[in-house]
Amino acid sequence: MDYKTSWNYLVSEYKKNFDAQEDKIQTLWESYFAMPFTFNFSGSDDIDSKRSLHIGSKDREIPDIILRSNHEDLCIVELKRYTLPKNTDYEKQLLNYMSHTDMRLSIGVLICKSINIYYYNQATNEQECFEIPFEEESIFGEKFVELFSKDNFS
Numbered sequence: 001m002d003y004k005t006s007w008n009y010l011v012s013e014y015k016k017n018f019d020a021q022e023d024k025i026q027t028l029w030e031s032y033f034a035m036p037f038t039f040n041f042s043g044s045d046d047i048d049s050k051r052s053l054h055i056g057s058k059d060r061e062i063p064d065i066i067l068r069s070n071h072e073d074l075c076i077v078e079l080k081r082y083t084l085p086k087n088t089d090y091e092k093q094l095l096n097y098m099s100h101t102d103m104r105l106s107i108g109v110l111i112c113k114s115i116n117i118y119y120y121n122q123a124t125n126e127q128e129c130f131e132i133p134f135e136e137e138s139i140f141g142e143k144f145v146e147l148f149s150k151d152n153f154s
Helices: 003-016 022-034 088-099 139-148
Strands: 047-049 053-055 059-061 065-069 072-079 107-111 114-121 126-133
Touching (some): 072 088, 126 139
Antiparallel strands (some): 065 072
C-alpha cells in the first residue's frame, strides 16, 4: 500500500472513532504502528506501551507509546481523545517525557484533534511543532506516514 492510501486509511479511522475514549485510541494506534502497510513496527520489541519513567523515589510518568528500533528509543507518542484540541498542558506533558533523563528524545508526537509533531532541542530547550490535520489527500499526512514508518525513521 502506498503512503497516500495509508494516510487516507488513518483519516477514515479517525472519523470512525472520533468520539472514542483514550484507551481505545491507544489500542488503535498501537495496531496502526504495527501494521505492515502503515508504519511496520513489530509488536512489543518496537512498540513500548505505558512504560514507567521514575522521578525520585515515588513519582512516575507514563508515556502512551514509545517507538523503538534495534532496542533504541526513537520517539514518544502521546495520545488524547480526538475531540480535544492541542493545548499547552498536553504539549508540556509530551515535552516532559521527551526531556526525561531516561529518554532525552528530540522527536515527539501528540495526537488529538490533529497530529502534532515536535522537534525538541535538548541543548537549547527550543522546540518546533508542525501540525497535520486529519484530512484526506494531505501531502503532509502522506509524509508523516512515510517518515514515521520503521524503515524510514531516522
